[in-house]
Amino acid sequence: MVDRLLGRSHAPEGQAENPTAAVWAHVQQARNLKRPHTLELLKGMTDEFIELHGDRLFGDDSAIVAGLARIGGRRFVVVGFQKGQDTEENIRRNFGLPHPEGYRKAMRVMDLAERYGMPVLTFVDVQGAFPGAAAEERGIAEAIARSTGMMSRLRTPIVVVITGEGGSGGALGLAVGDVVLALENSIYSVISPEGCSAILWRSSEHSAEAAVAMKVTAAEQCDLGIIDDVIPEPGEGAHTDPAETARRIRDVVIERLDALELMSLDELVEARFQRYRAFGPFTVAEQPAAPPARPSIAGRLRGLISGTLRQSASGREEV
């Protein structure tokens, strides 16, 4: 049970030469309990942090933290997911699985950012939103949808850093920004590898293959253009040196923000809209999927009368 909640797995291990195993090792690294989460990273990069609590509607979600931070002399609104580093803290943080209140708190403080001219910095590390009855009935879907929509139009710069797991809609609710960065060992996927395996392979044993198929690693996501830049982790991974990890994140964030602040707010919001508007390749097929049905005699007569048959015939040739 605890293993499941923490996303730990006893699935494929060993043979690191095997590319599937290497990707799975990467997934496990992204989920390493000792990785620094939002609060640990803030400790290493802020001069000052004031946490704000509550969504003003129902309660305070401890799986998402939000507040005001001063980083390199600049004011920020910071929002991020918070897993625990031990079992006790994990129970308090609901194993890092947020309820709708978390996203609504995020929206509340992002509104402060817009009104008081502060950039938004988010840290994303979540397996997914809490998938239980309490979250559903209080509208987790609505909270995520509105948060996503709000971030797509917020009139202040937004920098997103994926620090561990970027899991599905739960992550996306805080992951819309002008710049999306990711730590080297993080992952980003539309559904957890376990969920993908359960649905497409109809068994949970193919999680590693699912992770490979979805190209979950930060580097692959960077190649796809979903992530703008990968931040290298120190030593054996972020958990071995949280302070250095925080410094590296801070430097890239500040550099990116300097560039974003050269744009006017109108340009910034339009560029963000266009970024997301353009995501997702598709093609324009030559042939219609189904051949158009042959007109009936009555139809052809009517067509002759109104003269549209000629038009549609020529239209068909153009297609």
Next chain:
Amino acid sequence: MPIRLPFRPRRDAYPPDLWTKCPGCAEMLFNKQLDKALRVCPNCSHHFRIPARSRIEQLVDSGSFVERDADLAPVDSLGFVDLKTYPDRLVAAQLTTGLKDAAVWGLATMGGKPVSLCVMDFGFIGGSMGSVVGEKVARAGEASIAERIPLIIVASSGGARMQEGTYSLMQLVKTMSVVERVKAARVPYISIMADPTTGGVFASFAVVGDVNISEPNALIRFAGDRVSASTIGEELPAGYQRAEFWFSHGFVDRIVARARLRDEIIALLGFLFAPAVDAPYESAAAPGFSPRSILSALTGVLSGDGNGETRNGETRNGDTRNGEAAGSRGEAARG
């Protein structure tokens, strides 16, 4: 988020045989009668899932639908392989549905009023939202802004399409950012949640309509059973996450039986319409919706061309002109 594969017999799609067994009451139903009843069981009023084209036919003024972007087709951007390759799944779905992807959008009239309509088709890889579906929803929204006509989206989807990876996830943002613009432009958006509306589709455009309507007993939820069971081991009570559950929790305005759906939307459109920018609404009607073109669209349908595809070229030009006109009106109002 159960996604039914196109290779397995689909109980809820039109089967080629005469009879359908109702999953609600186990009654054997004569297909012709069932079609007449809009694919709703006359015995227990179980609402069968229906293909996008049937849904459109049921909703819009007869023959008024002019499909747009029918030629948008998906690509396998990740080289995705599970038990089958993604291109294999696409071809199979395209053959069974006759669609290029899981959504159809176009312009139509309802009760004489022009609307921008996008309908999802569950028969196409579980109605899942990949890049093409996201693009069509976005274009339907952008058309509704350009023409200042209501946006109506009928969702029926298992969620984001896993085979397109994070590109599918980005469709949540793409569609939401357009819906935000629809709202900012004061253009009405009516969201209809048909069975099923789950995952990333529920957690993006489907849940944020100005008015949310659902069909009776439609399955609506964010997290699937399997995700709940495998992540937190929580068993969900029966009847949970049906339309009535969302109605009682305040996320659905109205539960409307299929036979009443069209009338209900038309009634809503009598209250919700985009406020005029600088001209009376009537004069802003698109050239594509002049009586003459409705007539010609009607003739097209009568001549056996149900999807209106052949008139695309003609109408598209007309609509582009109108789009520009609408755009300049918008600027004038802002200035």
